[in-house]
Amino acid sequence: xxxxxxxxxxxxxxxxxxxxxxxxxxxxxxxxxxxxxxxxxxxxxxxxxxxxxxxxxxxxxxxxxxxxxxxxxxxxxxxxxxxxxxxxxxxxxxxxxxxxxxxxxxxxxxxxxxxxxxxxxxxxxxxxxxxxxxxxxxxxxxxxxxxxxxxxxxxxxxxxxxxx
Numbered sequence: 001x002x003x004x005x006x007x008x009x010x011x012x013x014x015x016x017x018x019x020x021x022x023x024x025x026x027x028x029x030x031x032x033x034x035x036x037x038x039x040x041x042x043x044x045x046x047x048x049x050x051x052x053x054x055x056x057x058x059x060x061x062x063x064x065x066x067x068x069x070x071x072x073x074x075x076x077x078x079x080x081x082x083x084x085x086x087x088x089x090x091x092x093x094x095x096x097x098x099x100x101x102x103x104x105x106x107x108x109x110x111x112x113x114x115x116x117x118x119x120x121x122x123x124x125x126x127x128x129x130x131x132x133x134x135x136x137x138x139x140x141x142x143x144x145x146x147x148x149x150x151x152x153x154x155x156x157x158x159x160x161x162x163x164x
Contacts, residue, residue: 005066005148008141012063016056023052046121050128058138065145086157090150097146100139107135 026044034040064070077085111132119129 002148005145009063009066012059012066016059016063019052019055019059023048023056026052043121043124043126046124046126046128050121050126051131054131054134058134061138062141062145065142083157086153090153093146093150093153097143097150100143100146104136104139104143107132107139111136 026041027048030041030044077088080088111129114129114132117129118127119132120126121128
């Protein structure tokens, strides 16, 4: 794993864990304030729904890619020769990168649209438009990780060819 991916993995893990802890503390504080003081924290449900959960869910996508924890179907790859398996894997990574870029493009359009209208959470005035920028950021990052996987495959193939 390269230095970039190690730092990114650590950052994603720490940020996601921090978001979960802060969300948990926010919810517990809200429940206690509502039960004991009859004064709930304004906008807790909206903040959880529009800020914490997207942060945790979206940051988990590149984290799973970094840690190779996505669901994979290896039936064809396991039975193929190493060169054929590498071609299939490169094809899957390129396809994954293209789909990720498409999601990022679509997400950027939605983020710009929500910024233009000053999007808020349903009936409250909790601002939500900044969170929409997380979608293009995460999917561009995912596309970069797919490309790095392709580069790693080519490096392994080159090193294996030099050893012969």
